Amino acid sequence: MKSTYVFSALTSCFITLSSDLFAQNFKSEQRKLDATVNTAYKSKKLTALEYSKLQREQEIIKGTIEKAEADGVVTPDEKNRINSKLVRSRKRLAKYKTNSEVY
Numbered sequence: 001m002k003s004t005y006v007f008s009a010l011t012s013c014f015i016t017l018s019s020d021l022f023a024q025n026f027k028s029e030q031r032k033l034d035a036t037v038n039t040a041y042k043s044k045k046l047t048a049l050e051y052s053k054l055q056r057e058q059e060i061i062k063g064t065i066e067k068a069e070a071d072g073v074v075t076p077d078e079k080n081r082i083n084s085k086l087v088r089s090r091k092r093l094a095k096y097k098t099n100s101e102v103y
Contacts, residue, residue, distance in 0.1 A: 026065050026082050033089055034058050040097055050096040054089065061085050 037058065041051040064085060068078035 024079060024083070026079075026086070029086055030058065030061050030065065033061075033086065033093070037093060040093065045097045047096075054093060054096070057085075057089050057092070061089065 037046070037051065037054045040046045046054070061082070064078075064082055068074045068082060
């Protein structure tokens, strides 16, 4: 009986730790994306117009993250919205970096 209790306690601790390890950290992902945008602009891969559009998008993502974390609980719907905004921004950055349009 005692070994079963210890095993269940260890299992619950492991599950709690593993869920924290694999949780999405949207703030760090957003910071990395913002740094990538700044680097691309400094290396002249983005125009000023593209850079300003991406910067506005980064501000919207920051606001969405803050709103989601305001009550202390980030629901799956909020996670999906934030993740889709990050993915969209990454795709847009890749598109802007490879196009050769002149504005």
